[in-house]
Structures are given as structure tokens and as C-alpha cells.
Amino acid sequence: MNNRHLKFNRERLLLTALVAIAFFGFLLWSIEETGSKEISLLSDFLKINSPLENKIMKITSPKINEAIKSPFIISGQALILETVLQIRIKDASGLVLAQKQIKIKESQKMSPFSSSIAYKRPTRTKGIVEIFVNSLEDGSEINKISIPVDFKD
Numbered sequence: 001m002n003n004r005h006l007k008f009n010r011e012r013l014l015l016t017a018l019v020a021i022a023f024f025g026f027l028l029w030s031i032e033e034t035g036s037k038e039i040s041l042l043s044d045f046l047k048i049n050s051p052l053e054n055k056i057m058k059i060t061s062p063k064i065n066e067a068i069k070s071p072f073i074i075s076g077q078a079l080i081l082e083t084v085l086q087i088r089i090k091d092a093s094g095l096v097l098a099q100k101q102i103k104i105k106e107s108q109k110m111s112p113f114s115s116s117i118a119y120k121r122p123t124r125t126k127g128i129v130e131i132f133v134n135s136l137e138d139g140s141e142i143n144k145i146s147i148p149v150d151f152k153d
Helices: 002-048
Strands: 057-061 066-068 072-078 084-091 096-103 111-117 126-134 141-151
Touching: 057 141, 072 126, 084 111, 096 111
Parallel strands: 066 141
Antiparallel strands: 057 072, 072 111, 084 096, 084 126, 126 141
16 A cells, blocks of 8 residues: 555656646746747847937938947938038047037938048947937927947957
């Protein structure tokens, strides 16, 4: 009877272990699936709400988190009445590394632009490229696009 009781406990223990393994396997699989769906949703959100464009500008270079080295090319298209785009490069500490104005051809449609910009040696490895227009009314920065970048310098 003791041998039979041991066999029953061993079978019960084995069954419990198999159920636990199946449960944890399913749990890990569902976490992986949820993570993949979240990444997919996030990338779709970034495509729709791209910080590389707004109602008057579309920036084609640099890309988000692109590694840049001085000088680098900034390019895109713009539809502005002010005809001057302002470019500012800052490192992660907020130190302004460069500022430049780019003249854009005034037009009723998007006009392409491209300019080489050199900047001072950054104090951090990460930074931001800001592209904006100064308002003719009060000089404030309007329609600003901020692109995070990595410095290779």
C-alpha cells in the first residue's frame, strides 16, 4: 500500500509540474506577443505622428536618432511665407552648438532645400536638431520640428 501511495504522489507531482511548465510557457508566449504588438503599434504611431514633418515642412535628413558628424546635410521641403528657415543644433545639456538660417524660395507649393551645417564639438553624445520659422508678428519660434540625433564627433 505504501508503494502504491508513492506512485500516486509521483504521478501527481509530475502532473503538477507539467501544468506549471505549460502555464509559464503560455505566460512567456503571451508576454512576447503583447510586446510585439506594442512595438508594432508604437511604430505605426511614429509613422502617423512623425516629428519629421508638420503642416509647412518635411525634413528628409537627418532622420530620428541618426548619427551625425560635423558638417552634416540638412534637407527637406518647406512651404513658408517668411522664406527663411532657422536651424539650431543643441547637445543634450542644452548647449547651442550651431545656428544657421536657410533661405527658401517663396512658392505656393513645397520647395526643396538642402544645406551643410558645421557645429562646435558637442559635450554630450546625444543632441537635437531644431528647424523652425520666426514669426513675422512677434519673432517667436513657430512650426518647430525637433529631431533627436547622436553625435559621432
